[in-house]
Amino acid sequence: MIKMYGFWRSAASFRVRIALNLKGLAYEEQMVDIDAGEQYAPGYKAMNPQSAVPSVFVDDGPPMTQSLAILEYLEETHPEPPLLPADARGRARVRSLALIFAADHHPLIVPRIRRYLSEELKMDEAQRKAWIRHWFREGLVQAEARLADDPATGRFCHGDTPTIADLCMISQVTGAAGFQVGVTDLPNIARITEACLAIDAFARAVPLKQPGAPASH
Ligand SMILES: N[C@@H](CCC(=O)N[C@@H](CS)C(=O)NCC(=O)O)C(=O)O
Structure with a gap:
C-alpha cells in the first residue's frame, strides 16, 4: 500500500x-x-x-x-x-537534466520563498510575479539549450522513452504555464511536453486534474 x-x-x-x-x-x-x-x-x-x-x-x-x-x-x-537509462553516462545525463529543474529552479519559486519575498522583503505582487516568471523561464531556456542538437535527445529528453528528466521537465512546464510563461519558442521542450502529455500516466497526473484544483489557471 x-x-x-x-x-x-x-x-x-x-x-x-x-x-x-x-x-x-x-x-x-x-x-x-x-x-x-x-x-x-x-x-x-x-x-x-x-x-x-x-x-x-x-x-x-x-x-x-x-x-x-x-x-x-x-x-x-x-x-x-525503467525511468533511468541502462548506461552510467546516460544516467548521469538524465539526472543532470532533472536537477536543472528540481534542484536549481523549482526551489526558487515554492510558496515559502514567495512568502518570504512578500512578507519579509516587502516585494509587491508585480515584483513577486516577475521573480517567479524569471526563474521558471530561465530553467526552461537552460534545459532547451541542453536538449538542442544533442544526439542523446530523442522523442523524450533522453532517447525515445520517458525518464526522470521528463518528469522533472513537465512539472516545471505546467507550473510555468500557471504564470503565463510559455514554451512555444523552445522547440524541444514544446515537442517533448506534447509527447509526455499524450501518455495517459502523465495526463492523469497533471495538477489541474487533481482534487482541489481550480477549473483552469
Ligand atoms: N526538493 C523537494 C521540494 C519539496 C517542496 O518544496 N514542495 C513544495 C510543493 S512543490 C512545498 O511543499 N512547499 C511548501 C512551502 O513552500 O511552504 C522535493 O523535490 O520533494
Whole structure:
C-alpha cells in the first residue's frame, strides 16, 4: 500500500504521481493544502520536518521525502518500465537534466520563498510575479539549450522513452504555464511536453486534474 501526502499544484508531487502511474502502482493521495499552511500543522511536521510535500509511505515504513529520492526508490524497487537509462553516462545525463529543474529552479519559486519575498522583503505582487516568471523561464531556456542538437535527445529528453528528466521537465512546464510563461519558442521542450502529455500516466497526473484544483489557471 502506497500513501502519498501531496498537493494538486505541487510540482514535486506531480513528478511522483507520474512515476507511480507509469509503473502501475496503486496509491492513495491525501492533499495537504500548502496555500492554507497545512504543511505546518504539527501532525504533518512530524512526518516531514521540512513542511513540504510530497511525503510517501510504503506499507508500514517510515516517511520518504524529497521527490527525487522517492523516484530513485521507486526505480530500484519497481524497475519496469525503467525511468533511468541502462548506461552510467546516460544516467548521469538524465539526472543532470532533472536537477536543472528540481534542484536549481523549482526551489526558487515554492510558496515559502514567495512568502518570504512578500512578507519579509516587502516585494509587491508585480515584483513577486516577475521573480517567479524569471526563474521558471530561465530553467526552461537552460534545459532547451541542453536538449538542442544533442544526439542523446530523442522523442523524450533522453532517447525515445520517458525518464526522470521528463518528469522533472513537465512539472516545471505546467507550473510555468500557471504564470503565463510559455514554451512555444523552445522547440524541444514544446515537442517533448506534447509527447509526455499524450501518455495517459502523465495526463492523469497533471495538477489541474487533481482534487482541489481550480477549473483552469
Ligand atoms: N526538493 C523537494 C521540494 C519539496 C517542496 O518544496 N514542495 C513544495 C510543493 S512543490 C512545498 O511543499 N512547499 C511548501 C512551502 O513552500 O511552504 C522535493 O523535490 O520533494
